[in-house]
Amino acid sequence: xxxxxxxxxxxxxxxxxxxxxxxxxxxxxxxxxxxxxxxxxxxxxxxxxxxxxxxxxxxxxxxxxxxxxxxxxxxxxxxxxxxxxxxxxxxxxxxxxxxxxxxxxxxxxxxxxxxxxxxxxxxxxxxxxxxxxxxxxxxxxxxxxxxxxxxxxxxxxxxxxxxxxxxxxxxxxxxxxxxxxxxxxxxxxxxxxxxxxxxxxxxxxxxxxxxxxxxxxxxxxxx
Amino acid sequence: xxxxxxxxxxxxxxxxxxxxxxxxxxxxxxxxxxxxxxxxxxxxxxxxxxxxxxxxxxxxxxxxxxxxxxxxxxxxxxxxxxxxxxxxxxxxxxxxxxxxxxxxxxxxxxxxxxxxxxxxxxxxxxxxxxxxxxxxxxxxxxxxxxxxxxxxxxxxxxxxxxxxxxxxxxxxxxxxxxxxxxxxxxxxxxxxxxxxxxxxxxxxxxxxxxxxxxxxxxxxxxxxxxxxxxxxxxxxxxxxxxxxxxxxxxxxxxx
Amino acid sequence: xxxxxxxxxxxxxxxxxxxxxxxxxxxxxxxxxxxxxxxxxxxxxxxxxxxxxxxxxxxxxxxxxxxxxxxxxxxxxxxxxxxxxxxxxxxxxxxxxxxxxxxxxxxxxxxxxxxxxxxxxxxxxxxxxxxxxxxxxxxxxxxxxxxxxxxxxxxxxxxxxxxxxxxxxxxxxxxxxxxxxxxxxxxxxxxxxxxxxxxxxxxxxxxxxxxxxxxxxxxxxxxxxxx
Numbered sequence: 001x002x003x004x005x006x007x008x009x010x011x012x013x014x015x016x017x018x019x020x021x022x023x024x025x026x027x028x029x030x031x032x033x034x035x036x037x038x039x040x041x042x043x044x045x046x047x048x049x050x051x052x053x054x055x056x057x058x059x060x061x062x063x064x065x066x067x068x069x070x071x072x073x074x075x076x077x078x079x080x081x082x083x084x085x086x087x088x089x090x091x092x093x094x095x096x097x098x099x100x101x102x103x104x105x106x107x108x109x110x111x112x113x114x115x116x117x118x119x120x121x122x123x124x125x126x127x128x129x130x131x132x133x134x135x136x137x138x139x140x141x142x143x144x145x146x147x148x149x150x151x152x153x154x155x156x157x158x159x160x161x162x163x164x165x166x167x168x169x170x171x172x173x174x175x176x177x178x179x180x181x182x183x184x185x186x187x188x189x190x191x192x193x194x195x196x197x198x199x200x201x202x203x204x205x206x207x208x209x210x211x212x213x214x215x216x217x218x219x220x221x222x223x
Numbered sequence: 224x225x226x227x228x229x230x231x232x233x234x235x236x237x238x239x240x241x242x243x244x245x246x247x248x249x250x251x252x253x254x255x256x257x258x259x260x261x262x263x264x265x266x267x268x269x270x271x272x273x274x275x276x277x278x279x280x281x282x283x284x285x286x287x288x289x290x291x292x293x294x295x296x297x298x299x300x301x302x303x304x305x306x307x308x309x310x311x312x313x314x315x316x317x318x319x320x321x322x323x324x325x326x327x328x329x330x331x332x333x334x335x336x337x338x339x340x341x342x343x344x345x346x347x348x349x350x351x352x353x354x355x356x357x358x359x360x361x362x363x364x365x366x367x368x369x370x371x372x373x374x375x376x377x378x379x380x381x382x383x384x385x386x387x388x389x390x391x392x393x394x395x396x397x398x399x400x401x402x403x404x405x406x407x408x409x410x411x412x413x414x415x416x417x418x419x420x421x422x423x424x425x426x427x428x429x430x431x432x433x434x435x436x437x438x439x440x441x442x443x444x445x446x447x448x449x450x451x452x453x454x455x456x457x458x459x460x461x462x463x464x465x466x467x468x469x470x471x472x473x474x475x476x477x478x
Numbered sequence: 479x480x481x482x483x484x485x486x487x488x489x490x491x492x493x494x495x496x497x498x499x500x501x502x503x504x505x506x507x508x509x510x511x512x513x514x515x516x517x518x519x520x521x522x523x524x525x526x527x528x529x530x531x532x533x534x535x536x537x538x539x540x541x542x543x544x545x546x547x548x549x550x551x552x553x554x555x556x557x558x559x560x561x562x563x564x565x566x567x568x569x570x571x572x573x574x575x576x577x578x579x580x581x582x583x584x585x586x587x588x589x590x591x592x593x594x595x596x597x598x599x600x601x602x603x604x605x606x607x608x609x610x611x612x613x614x615x616x617x618x619x620x621x622x623x624x625x626x627x628x629x630x631x632x633x634x635x636x637x638x639x640x641x642x643x644x645x646x647x648x649x650x651x652x653x654x655x656x657x658x659x660x661x662x663x664x665x666x667x668x669x670x671x672x673x674x675x676x677x678x679x680x681x682x683x684x685x686x687x688x689x690x691x692x693x694x695x696x697x698x699x700x701x702x703x704x705x
Contacts, residue, residue: 047603074606086604090622099618100608148608258670282653292651296552296560297569393669400671 002044002152002186007053009043009208011036016043016050016208024200026178026185028216030192031205037188038083040205041154044186045080046073057152077102079145079153079183083160085137087129093140094125100148112147118176119143135166139173146181153185159194167194174198252452253298255282255289257305257367257439258394259330259413263472264303264460270468271459277452285394287365293318293444300453303441303460305330305395306367310440317445323454324442327461329475331414332371332429332437335402337422344409344426347376350385358388359398359407368395372411374435399423413437415473431475438477483678486654487663491682494659497571498639501578502586502632509583509635510628513590514616535584539644542580546649550576573650574657578639585638589631593624626697633694637687 002022009016016036029037042048044055046062049070055063057078062071088096098104103112116122119139124132132140138158145153158174159167171194178185178198189195196202196216204211256264261283268279282289282297286304290313293299302319304310307326313319334344342354350358361369369391376382390407392398395416401407403422410423417425441460443453459465466476483491512531516524534542548554551568552561560567567573597620605615621628643661652662660683667676 045607047607072606073603074609074611076607077609078607080604080607082600082604086598086600088601088604088619099605099610102609144608280655282651282656284651288651292569294552295547295568296550296557296566297651298566396670400669403671 001058002184003054003056004044005054005056007043007050007055009039009048009050011039011208014208016040018053018208018210020203020210020213022184022186022201022203024184025182026187026199027201027203028187028189028192028195028199029203029205030189030195031211033190035190035206036208037190037205038156039208041080041156041186041188044152045078045154046071046076077149077151079148079150081138081141081145081153081155081158083156085141087132087137087140087144089129091129092125093121093127093129093132096129096140097121097125097144097147099144102149103147111149114180115143115146118180119173134162135170138162138170142173142177146177146183150183153183155185155187157189158187159189159191171197250449250452251278251280252276252300252449252456253280253282254301254303254453254456255284255293255297255299256301256303257286257289258283258396259305259368259416260303260439261396262419263415263469263474266472267460267465267468268456270464271456274459276456276459277449279456285361285366287362287367288394298446298448299444300447300449301441301443301457303439304367305437305439306370307438307440308370309367310442313442313444319442319444320447320450321442323457324440325457325461326438326440326477327466328439328469329431329477330437330439330473331431331475332368332375332411332434333414333417333425334409334411334427334429335399335417335420335423336409336426337402337405338424339422341402341424341426342408346427347379347381347429349427350376350381350388350409355408356388357390357401357407357409358385359390359392359401359410361395361398362391362393363389366392366394368398368412371435371437375411375429375433378435413473418473439474484675487675487678489655490658490660490663490679493571494640494661495686497574497659498578498636498642501575501639502582502636504575505579505583505586505635506632509586509631510590510621513587514594514620516587517591517594531587532584534581534645539581539642540648543577543645543648546573546577546580546645550649568649569651569653569657571650571657574646574659577645577649578642581642581645582635582638586628586631586635589634590624590628593627593631594620596627597623629697630694633690633697637690637694640686640690641683 004018004020007018016039018040031037043050052065061069062076121139121143124136159170162170175198187195199216202216203213286306286309290309293302293313294316314321336342336344360372363369363373373382392401395412398410399412399416399420402410403420417423441457443450447453516528550556602615602619605619641661646659647662650657652658652666660679664676664679
């Protein structure tokens with residue numbers, strides 16, 4: 001449960017001004033490009049510092065401008081899948097996936113195998129990152145974030161930059177991930193239709209503000 | 224960093240330190256000596272080693288430079304200077320063992336020119352000739368050979384008229400080399416220097432009565448790590464066999 | 479002296495190489511630290527640090543040498559301290575190391591800083607979001623991705639240390655078999671007219687520096703990822 005209270009972050013053309021509590025398991029934030037969606041995700045992840053406001057996750061205060069408290073990104077346990085994947089170019093797929101020490105903490109290779117299975121990463125585990133296809137990169141980025149055992153997963157435009165056929169495939173992967181791993185997810189997209197099928201709730205976002213929110217229309221889902 | 228990487232770095236560092244540090248030699252005697260003494264004192268130290276003396280390590284240079292180094296803390300046991308003034312300097316700073324100080328040697332000034340096509344410089348006044356364009360001298364305010372040369376030329380009333388031709392060098396051997404290489408027409412060096420070079424000839428020798436009083440001073444240094452070895456070496460240098468070596472190279476015995 | 483390499487020449491070459499290597503290794507941690515700070519942080523007096531670091535690069539080397547002599551010599555602020563510890567610094571190999579370190583430091587900082595600047599900060603951010611602390615971010619992200627530029631900087635610094643003269647001659651003198659580096663020995667031989675002994679040293683100096691810089695350039699210019 002993510003509570004954002006009177007968050008303010010000045011951006012180039014407007015100020016991010018968000019006040020919302022997200023309780024659904026899967027939430028989609030949709031809005032036109034330039035609306036500040038990525039900045040919002042970066043702020044939640046701890047990469048940007050708001051001027052004002054509070055962020056609480058599952059009751060823990062991650063940021064409180066008034067009390068001058070902030071938890072650094074590395075301790076927030078929030079998985080982040082950015083729009084450009086940001087894979088580590090000098091590491092293999094396997095080492096990218098297992099970068100987080102949490103991924104090895106529990107000792108059981110169980111979760112590693114599960115993630116690899118769900119995202120079908122087995123064939124590319126030992127490959128370098130440079131020659132992966134767009135879809136493969138996306139899956140690795142998702143797997144890496146998952147393996148850090150986050151309590152919240154943030155995905156920025158998970159279907160962007162992919163061919164239409166690929167979009168469907170990644171969508172299928174995301175659905176599988178959603179079914180296999182019970183972690184709250186926050187998707188951000190500019191095309192509502194893309195992620196509506198995954199979400200329990202859709203929040204409309206524009207020029208740094210929440211415009212409306214509604215339960216997702218799941219009738220369009222196939223299966 | 225993995226433990227094995229850390230270990231290799233430590234090893235590399237240890238090796239580097241170990242290699243870089245000068246090996247600890249059993250009691251060597253470190254001698255800072257005037258350039259003009261180079262061949263003679265090396266032969267003397269070989270003779271001394273033959274008698275079982277501690278190995279000697281030399282640092283040659285202009286006495287002024289050596290004195291400066293000692294004043295700044297250069298490690299040395301014995302200082303053998305080409306003039307008394309440099310030694311007085313160190314004495315004033317309490318850097319020498321005053322009791323050990325001796326004036327052992329003297330020398331003669333000579334004018335040297337290139338052996339092949341050197342100009343005729345039969346007397347000091349010949350320095351005024353127009354064909355003499357460059358005169359190499361040790362730096363005339365610091366290097367003893369240069370100081371002696373200037374004293375002499377001042378006494379002859381020639382200094383002001385020739386100083387425009389003077390090329391100062393870092394030490395007396397550099398002045399010699401300048402003439403050898405043809406970069407200077409004439410140099411004023413010690414007779415002992417001229418004797419080691421086949422590429423120059425002595426054009427004029429300054430007589431002892433005419434020339435400046437040249438006196439080489441030697442002393443054990445106050446901060447010497449091997450003061451005992453230095454004392455023994457100095458004693459050897461002043462002994463008849465030591466003095467004989469210097470005389471063989473053209474040095475005069477101090478009066 | 480018989481042969482191309484007299485024992486004194488061989489000693490001089492070996493001494494110069496290992497002292498330059500030692501100097502380069504010793505200053506690497508500090509240089510990387512300063513380069514990282516200059517690359518990643520800003521603060522009000524930052525340009526002062528940048529200038530200080532660059533000084534040995536632009537000041538006349540003998541001026542730097544004189545400053546070192548005044549600092550480290552018997553009459554300097556550290557003189558009495560060294561005396562008490564029984565440490566001999568000036569006019570020993572230690573002074574050669576110090577002179578080389580001071581003169582090469584800016585080169586390594588410069589190369590490392592550029593290398594750090596080129597590391598995509600988003601990669602470091604991503605590492606943090608995956609739970610890595612600052613040290614782990616540095617050792618697993620920043621350093622590996624900057625390695626090529628750092629190696630280039632190291633080679634340049636090493637070559638500079640090899641050729642160091644002005645500062646070294648003042649603070650370490652030119653004592654054969656004690657502090658005589660290739661550059662100092664060449665100078666001395668030329669001074670006393672022994673060019674024949676200077677030539678082998680000159681040839682070796684040029685060859686080593688050529689090699690060092692050539693490797694540095696090829697390492698730096700190779701495209702593609704560091705595997």
